[in-house]
Amino acid sequence: MNTGNLILAVHGTRDPHGTAVARSLALDVAELVRQPARLAFADVRTPTVGQVAARTPGPLVVVPAFLASGYHVRTDIPHQLARAGRADAVVTPALGGHPALLDTAVRRLDDAGYRTGDAVVLACVGTSDPGAGAELRRAAADLSRRLGTRVEVAFIATGGPTVTERVAQLRERGHRRVAVASWLLAPGLFHDRLAHAGADAVADPLCPAPAIARAVVDRYRRAVVGQPA
Structure with missing residues (x-):
């Protein structure tokens, strides 16, 4: 059951391979939660978090795919949500x-x-x-x-x-x-x-890896129902 529309927020990169990995992660997450996982970018690329939030009705859960709670997680993403009129969205802890x-x-x-x-x-x-x-x-x-x-x-x-x-x-x-x-x-x-x-x-970057998709889902499910994946 959909208890909150999921936005996967990533930093963004001009590297096509990096963007492809982010899209693959969103698809893996969507398969696990059996609903869309909307990919949005905090910087560099579009659609931005604010743009995706503005056009997504209903409850929102934003999972920041960041390895620490720096500027984008603490300040930028909440500001984008507020400017989009979606200050009601739940932002989970960073993945790190x-x-x-x-x-x-x-x-x-x-x-x-x-x-x-x-x-x-x-x-x-x-x-x-x-x-x-x-x-x-x-x-x-x-x-x-x-x-x-x-x-x-x-x-x-x-x-x-x-x-x-x-x-x-x-x-x-x-x-x-x-x-x-x-x-x-x-x-x-x-x-x-x-x-x-x-x-x-x-070492290679952490993605692609099924464990990372499961971590995103865990963050999401804890936000919407208070239970681990």
């Missing part, structure tokens, strides 16, 4: 804190050739939001516990150190091998930069 994402990150790292004993960097887009920064550090701490080794946070677009700088620092400390775990949802410019960071292993 969902355990399925950590599980997927570990699998991606293993698939990339991670070896026990490797130094590990968690590559994040970056943020100037202190709360989002704390969430990214928690993700690195969670990954540290899963791998049994310290995981260093590094950034691609905002903040520092950069992934390249962090890899170099680890080399200087005597680590022979460095692996990069990708805290990115989809391929695109940001992930492409990781290939030039000097690491021995670079």
Whole structure:
């Protein structure tokens, strides 16, 4: 039963592959909830979250497919909804804190050739939001516990150190091998930069993966009925 129209809000990318992955995620989510999952973009591409919300009647649940609750989740998406006259929409927490994402990150790292004993960097887009920064550090701490080794946070677009700088620092400390775990949802410019960071292993983005679609559905169902998927 449809108890709320689902909008899947993603950042947006000019990379066609990244956009295709986002559309595939929306289709996978729609199949799981047996109703449309309307894809909307917070930035770069259209339709925007506000545009999709304005033309979608009835109750709305917006699931932000972001890995931390930075500017887009805390400010931009709510403002877009308000300007569209849909301040009544429910916005769920960002995906980043969902355990399925950590599980997927570990699998991606293993698939990339991670070896026990490797130094590990968690590559994040970056943020100037202190709360989002704390969430990214928690993700690195969670990954540290899963791998049994310290995981260093590094950034691609905002903040520092950069992934390249962090890899170099680890080399200087005597680590022979460095692996990069990708805290990115989809391929695109940001992930492409990781290939030039000097690491021995670079994990793929988290999507496509069935676990990520299930995480979106879990966020949605908790919002509409208060129960996990």
